[in-house]
Amino acid sequence: MAELLPTHPLEAWSTAFERLPDTVRVVVEPFVAMVDVRLGDVGSQARSRLGVDLPTVPNTWVSTDAGRVVWLGPDEWLLTSTTEAPEELEARVRTAVLPMGGSAADVSAQRIGLRLTGAHARDVLAKGCSIDVHPRAFCRGSSVQTTLGLAGVVLLALAGDDYLVLVRSSFAAYLADWLLDAVLEFSTTHHS
Amino acid sequence: MQLIQCPWCGPREEVEFHYGGQAHVAYPDNPAELSDQEWAHFVFFRDNPKGRFAERWCHSVGCRRWFNAIRDTVTYRFECVYRLDDPKAVTS
Numbered sequence: 001m002a003e004l005l006p007t008h009p010l011e012a013w014s015t016a017f018e019r020l021p022d023t024v025r026v027v028v029e030p031f032v033a034m035v036d037v038r039l040g041d042v043g044s045q046a047r048s049r050l051g052v053d054l055p056t057v058p059n060t061w062v063s064t065d066a067g068r069v070v071w072l073g074p075d076e077w078l079l080t081s082t083t084e085a086p087e088e089l090e091a092r093v094r095t096a097v098l099p100m101g102g103s104a105a106d107v108s109a110q111r112i113g114l115r116l117t118g119a120h121a122r123d124v125l126a127k128g129c130s131i132d133v134h135p136r137a138f139c140r141g142s143s144v145q146t147t148l149g150l151a152g153v154v155l156l157a158l159a160g161d162d163y164l165v166l167v168r169s170s171f172a173a174y175l176a177d178w179l180l181d182a183v184l185e186f187s188t189t190h191h192s
Numbered sequence: 193m194q195l196i197q198c199p200w201c202g203p204r205e206e207v208e209f210h211y212g213g214q215a216h217v218a219y220p221d222n223p224a225e226l227s228d229q230e231w232a233h234f235v236f237f238r239d240n241p242k243g244r245f246a247e248r249w250c251h252s253v254g255c256r257r258w259f260n261a262i263r264d265t266v267t268y269r270f271e272c273v274y275r276l277d278d279p280k281a282v283t284s
Contacts, residue, residue, distance in 0.1 A: 074255070130193075144201075146253060147207070147253055
């Protein structure tokens with residue numbers, strides 16, 4: 001039987017992204033393990049069992065030893081890990097939250113990450129997103145679930161002019177095309 | 193574009209939200225005892241006031257949580273939003 005190798009939905013866009021100017025860099029992030037956690041009661045127990053404080057302030061994220069925890073809702077979080085395999089992360093988190101009445105589901109294949117950096121990254125986002133992403137209002141540690149273009153995204157502020165866009169894999173091609181179109185204005189040389 | 197205040201995420205554009213109809217429609221205590229007519233009234237019949245109306249909304253693009261809102265159907269103005277476990281809001 002032929003071996004099934006994981007392919008990235010944006011493989012075909014890598015050349016186009018490489019041609020972008022330094023003022024708007026788009027980098028496709030490698031796959032990371034992601035787990036969706038539902039937990040009604042976030043007490044001190046959650047911290048000791050999970051090893052991380054689940055952020056309870058809406059629209060925020062915190063970093064962990066090897067990943068991030070993103071607030072998705074009053075009882076929902078997205079845990080990511082760059083060191084664990086998806087099934088390992090899912091099993092570990094599920095063991096931790098199950099006794100507290102919570103649940104964990106592997107959603108690694110659901111979203112892919114696009115890193116937007118550069119002086120004009122903010123201007124590109126502003127073309128299709130109504131959220132104020134200026135560092136004054138959207139500093140490191142802020143996150144937001146909204147639409148970019150017509151695609152639903154989770155947007156994380158990693159630093160000033162440094163954003164991570166998590167988009168559903170099925171919308172990745174659309175968003176990649178949308179980004180390339182939005183960047184045109186800031187490209188010195190236009191590629192068709 | 194009109195902004196709607198999500199009780200969790202804050203003000204967002206209205207396209208991020210999904211309308212859920214009239215709020216506070218209580219499920220019948222004994223559904224098995226309802227006549228077809230009473231059942232139809234529960235399922236299909238809703239108030240249609242001109243003025244303040246308690247409605248359900250879902251922040252479908254954001255936190256995906258349902259909440260209630262008092263909206264004026266004449267002016268489209270949202271007078272207040274409140275969570276599902278809060279009592280029905282009273283506006284003056």
